[in-house]
Amino acid sequence: MFVCGSAENIMEFIGRFDLVILLEVDIPTMLRRLDQPTRGNDFGRIGDTRKVLIEWAPGFQAQMKELGASVVDAGLPLESVADVVVRLAQDHGLMALPR
Numbered sequence: 001m002f003v004c005g006s007a008e009n010i011m012e013f014i015g016r017f018d019l020v021i022l023l024e025v026d027i028p029t030m031l032r033r034l035d036q037p038t039r040g041n042d043f044g045r046i047g048d049t050r051k052v053l054i055e056w057a058p059g060f061q062a063q064m065k066e067l068g069a070s071v072v073d074a075g076l077p078l079e080s081v082a083d084v085v086v087r088l089a090q091d092h093g094l095m096a097l098p099r
Helices: 010-016 027-035 049-066 077-090
Strands: 020-022 070-073
Touching: 020 049, 020 077, 027 049, 070 077
Parallel strands: 020 070
Antiparallel strands: none
């Protein structure tokens, strides 16, 4: 099972996962993606949510690195990011290699 996201109580549960992957993205790329009209919600586009994300992201990314998360450059095209995530899962014995 893959779980994607973050929560305030992440520290209570992070040790239960076999693999933690940080999809690291720079702020300009994050903001550009938040502004895409095809997104299904306005979080990061309205009110203070954009400012909150800009302030939160660097600290969160640093914290996940300190905890030993495997870092994936999420600024790459989506297909490349997915390929790296699958390879990491396979390398950790969490997914069978295709036959």
